[in-house]
Amino acid sequence: MKVLAMDTSNQAMSIAVLENKRVIGEWTTNIKRNHSERLMPAIDALLKEVNESPEQLDRIVVAKGPGSYTGLRIGVTTAKTLAWTLGKELAGVSSLETLAANCVGTRAFIVPLFDARRGNIYTGLYQYDEQGQLQQIEEDTHISAEQWAEYLSRKEGQFVLVGEDVEQYLETFRQYLQERVTAAPSQQHLPRASVLGLLGQEKAAEDVHTFIPDYLKLAEAEENWRKAHPNELEDAYVEKI
């Protein structure tokens, strides 16, 4: 299976080409620059570099969130349009799972996280099992770092935090988990599309048309409206005219 994988869910932009379990090429940057301008040229350049063309791919894998709303939409729109128009399979992988998978070799609980501002984080809980398979222990969520740390403190065991924003929240977790929590080594903090591509081969193919990012959070206006109108949600808000 030939796979093109892409992750634009946060500041890092990573794309990779894989053939089954073998990584053929990968391009990762971690700079504050626009994903919309850079994603398509990067895909073009990487595929050319590894002598592949989009027609030869079997599957497109995309990091489906959580993360920056705009970043997610750039990746998901590009991935779903490519998959649909080329008639390829599309698979989505949690952006947090992709990050957690970096922590290979540890049996500790893995806590991937992205800053979601105002003390909140996007996070989840993962663990490699005895067979070396990454297992999801808790659903990905949007929560205050403090609440998450407090919740995790009720579990027994060691925790490793992973992600570019770990530094910012390590203290908060320390307050609840003390020496039971550590930060992952620096080389594991960046999401890698090669890892994403490996995970994405194990996922079921998605329905391309209806595939959308996992924002894990409603738009603020939507959230307020639903609170004020608890029983009025309709099925179809978009209509052909």
Place this chain on the structure above:
Amino acid sequence: MEKKLILAIESSCDETSAAVIENGNKILSNIVASQIKSHMRFGGVVPEIASRHHVEQVTQIIEEAMETAEVDYEDLAAVAVTQGPGLVGALLIGVNAAKALAYAHHLPLIAVNHMAGHIYANQLVEPMKFPLLALVVSGGHTELVYMEEDGSFEIVGETRDDAAGEAYDKVGRVLGLTYPGGKKIDEMAHKGQDVYGFPRAMLKEDNYDFSFSGLKSAFINKVHNAEQKGEQLDPEDLAASFQASVVEVLVTKTVQAAKEHPIKQLLLAGGVAANKGLREALKETMAKELPDVELVIPPLSLCGDNAAMIGAAAFSALDKQEFAALDLNAKPGLLL
């Protein structure tokens, strides 16, 4: 002439649209998915929600446009997309989908200005004859654009504050109408009389610029004063009085500019071009004052945002081989 087909995509605000256009003037398909029902809940377009809806719709709408037109990618000469102006998050969906399509099928990519699109909607009705003047009126714009030739735009007049469509939305809110109020105000205006004599802004000034914020304030004051005094105002007369002011200013300034430029055609464009009062008044005044200038008014289906107009506007870029690269980005403040 060889048939040249363009697949066009538009997602600048709250409509996801895809179209296939032949030679810039014939619609093979024009699929429009409107989110208005969603944004009605909030009394206006919420950018984040608009962006989310676009992702849900984009590939389905493109598929339907291709199927309706009964064409395949080999039949296409280019992929065109709205680059701006518009909501950045919304524009990004169309831009990234278009780039993926162009890349996947080795097709040239054309970036289109949304306002140019509104003007070129007229090319789907009548061939454009230059030089021409276009009155572009929508929720975000009120502009008089002089086009010496294909692809050249000179803004000779514009609003100094609110766009005409924006004034309609705000007045609609004051009248307690559901968003967007423009269509309803137009209907009400036809049943009422211009009895409140709202101001006609900048009519006496020696330029082609517009202003609608004074009119909006006058309207709000009228309604609030009456409420305080416990007076009853007739909503239909209010609508008629408001619309009479907007239409008179738009038509007078436009016809003035039309007289002072050597034009063959006058085009009406943009969402507010759907307004019956404006269409009728412009027809009547032009027939009386400039019978030799051809007036083109697009059908209602081409007044609101749609991808057909983007495909029409893209045709001259295809002719001139003006293509965008894969690093194309959305430009929310793009100017004509």
